[in-house]
Amino acid sequence: MSRAARAVWIAALLGAAGLAADGWRTEPDPRVLDHYRRDIRELQALDARIDGQVMQSRQALVAHYDGIVQTMTDTNTVLARLERVEDLEGPADRERVVSGLGALRASLAEKAALVESFKSENAILRNSVRYFPIAAKRLRDELAASPETQRLAADVNDVLVSVLELNETPSSEEAWSRAQSSIDTLSVLVVPLGMEEDFEVVLRHAQTVVDRGVRVDAMTADILAVPSASDAVAVDTALERAMRDAYRRADHRKIVLFVTLLGAVVGLSVDIILRLRRSAAQERKATARLAEANEILVREKERERELLELKSRFISMTSHEFRTPLAVILSSTELLEAYGERWTPAKRADHFARIKDATAGMEQMLDSILVIGKSDSGKLEYNPVRLDLARWTHHLVDAFRPTLTKSHSLEASIDAALAEACVDEKLLNHIVTNLLSNAVKYSPAGGVVRFAVKRDGDRAVFVVTDDGIGIPAQDQPMLFDSFHRCSNVGHIRGTGLGLAVVKRAIEAHRGELHLASDVGRGTTFTVSIPLGALHELVE
Numbered sequence: 260m261s262r263a264a265r266a267v268w269i270a271a272l273l274g275a276a277g278l279a280a281d282g283w284r285t286e287p288d289p290r291v292l293d294h295y296r297r298d299i300r301e302l303q304a305l306d307a308r309i310d311g312q313v314m315q316s317r318q319a320l321v322a323h324y325d326g327i328v329q330t331m332t333d334t335n336t337v338l339a340r341l342e343r344v345e346d347l348e349g350p351a352d353r354e355r356v357v358s359g360l361g362a363l364r365a366s367l368a369e370k371a372a373l374v375e376s377f378k379s380e381n382a383i384l385r386n387s388v389r390y391f392p393i394a395a396k397r398l399r400d401e402l403a404a405s406p407e408t409q410r411l412a413a414d415v416n417d418v419l420v421s422v423l424e425l426n427e428t429p430s431s432e433e434a435w436s437r438a439q440s441s442i443d444t445l446s447v448l449v450v451p452l453g454m455e456e457d458f459e460v461v462l463r464h465a466q467t468v469v470d471r472g473v474r475v476d477a478m479t480a481d482i483l484a485v486p487s488a489s490d491a492v493a494v495d496t497a498l499e500r501a502m503r504d505a506y507r508r509a510d511h512r513k514i515v516l517f518v519t520l521l522g523a524v525v526g527l528s529v530d531i532i533l534r535l536r537r538s539a540a541q542e543r544k545a546t547a548r549l550a551e552a553n554e555i556l557v558r559e560k561e562r563e564r565e566l567l568e569l570k571s572r573f574i575s576m577t578s579h580e581f582r583t584p585l586a587v588i589l590s591s592t593e594l595l596e597a598y599g600e601r602w603t604p605a606k607r608a609d610h611f612a613r614i615k616d617a618t619a620g621m622e623q624m625l626d627s628i629l630v631i632g633k634s635d636s637g638k639l640e641y642n643p644v645r646l647d648l649a650r651w652t653h654h655l656v657d658a659f660r661p662t663l664t665k666s667h668s669l670e671a672s673i674d675a676a677l678a679e680a681c682v683d684e685k686l687l688n689h690i691v692t693n694l695l696s697n698a699v700k701y702s703p704a705g706g707v708v709r710f711a712v713k714r715d716g717d718r719a720v721f722v723v724t725d726d727g728i729g730i731p732a733q734d735q736p737m738l739f740d741s742f743h744r745c746s747n748v749g750h751i752r753g754t755g756l757g758l759a760v761v762k763r764a765i766e767a768h769r770g771e772l773h774l775a776s777d778v779g780r781g782t783t784f785t786v787s788i789p790l791g792a793l794h795e796l797v798e
């Protein structure tokens with residue numbers, strides 16, 4: 260999870276860095292737009308100036324063309340500047356502006372060509388407009404001076420008036436036809452001798468004003484009709500749209516960049532939180548492990564303390580318990596030594612039996628101490644062997660019977676279906692023998708001890724019942740403690756080790772023990788142990 264969060268924020272950060280770098284590279288420069296727009300405005304102004312200058316030339320308000328030529332040059336310079344559109348982003352945007360500029364260049368070229376023609380046509384017209392009135396007036400005055408040519412003077416005057424009128428109102432059809440017809444009239448009249456050239460000059464200028472005036476007007480209209488102004492507007496619009504798109508894209512990129520950065524920040528935060536949580540969890544785990552280790556240490560110390568206590572109790576108890584049989588052995592041996600030869604064989608045998616009993620008792624005690632000691636230090640060996648439980652129990656009962664006194668009897672019920680079991684024979688012997696001997700020992704008034712062994716599923720159940728003194732309730736919790744003897748034992752001898760051994764032997768078999776007892780009425784011990792699996796066998 261933390262690894263995924265780290266991958267997310269690193270990827271987002273890289274993405275953001277890439278976007279930022281790309282953004283810096285492609286972000287439109289507002290100064291570029293300003294330059295373009297200023298150039299377009301200038302171009303529009305220059306274009307309008309050309310139109311104005313053409314009109315002024317047509318109306319003879321300016322005599323030369325330097326202004327127009329300069330304006331045309333300026334226009335081309337600005338256009339060339341505009342055509343450097345490499346700063347614009349994106350092929351589509353560039354395309355739109357470039358094609359707009361192409362159209363603009365074409366219309367400006369068309370205008371330039373028209374202006375060129377206009378210049379020459381207008382120059383001729385201007386020349387005739389200037390010289391025609393002078394030549395016509397001179398001819399009219401000369402003709403008017405002589406009576407025979409006065410009529411001709413009137414015709415020349417007609418031409419003069421109508422042509423000047425046409426020059427004033429160039430678009431008037433009526434003025435044009437009047438001027439043309441006056442020229443036509445004059446041109447067919449007989450010219451006085453010696454004046455042909457003057458007539459020729461007047462007529463040529465008059466005809467020029469009539470013809471060129473119309474042409475120059477048409478040219479002026481053509482120049483004004485060239486769509487350079489609208490083309491410049493189109494370029495401006497395309498440029499503005501391109502820039503708007505570029506800004507929108509830049510904004511979009513900024514949003515994506517912001518979102519990506521946000522993603523990186525969120526990823527980073529999640530990563531940090533997860534790391535913190537993980538380290539907190541690790542810390543918690545470590546603390547828990549430490550606490551556990553501490554607990555184990557405390558438990559072990561406690562166990563060690565208990566063991567030590569047990570050991571010292573063991574030593575004091577055993578030394579105490581050993582003292583009695585040892586004293587018996589010592590006194591019998593001394594007596595035998597001193598009086599043995601004088602004693603009857605029966606008396607000697609009695610003392611030998613005492614020595615044997617004491618020794619056997621010590622041996623059993625040692626055996627029990629060994630089992631308990633090994634079990635408490637976790638070293639009790641569990642050696643399961645294949646055993647025919649029914650046969651084994653029969654043998655045990657047969658061996659036990661001779662130890663019974665006359666006042667006791669043993670009723671054994673052994674289930675023949677017990678068949679084979681996988682048990683530790685020595686430990687099982689401790690269990691059964693201890694329970695049977697207790698049943699007898701704690702029934703001082705005598706009685707019947709019942710012993711049943713049966714099979715319950717995959718378990719063997721041993722039940723020992725007596726009608727003896729019973730076990731007081733307050734003693735039951737300590738019943739299996741080493742050396743614990745119940746409050747009601749009276750003079751009955753014992754060390755309090757038997758049941759401690761029984762308990763450990765049952766534990767080694769993973770068995771269970773159940774006790775039911777009534778003081779003064781009797782006790783029932785029920786032991787259940789698994790028959791065991793054959794793979795547990797020690798061959």
Ligand code: ATP
Nearest residue numbers: 697698701729744745753754755756757758759782
């Ligand atoms: P040991 O068995 O070592 O010779 P013990 O019989 O006193 O000595 P346990 O067999 O461990 O020791 O029994 C502990 C105590 O439990 C006995 O002292 C006795 O008080 C009580 N007890 C055991 N079995 C019976 C029983 N069947 N009826 C009454 N009390 C019993």
Ligand code: MG
Nearest residue numbers: 697753757758
């Ligand atoms: Mg006992």
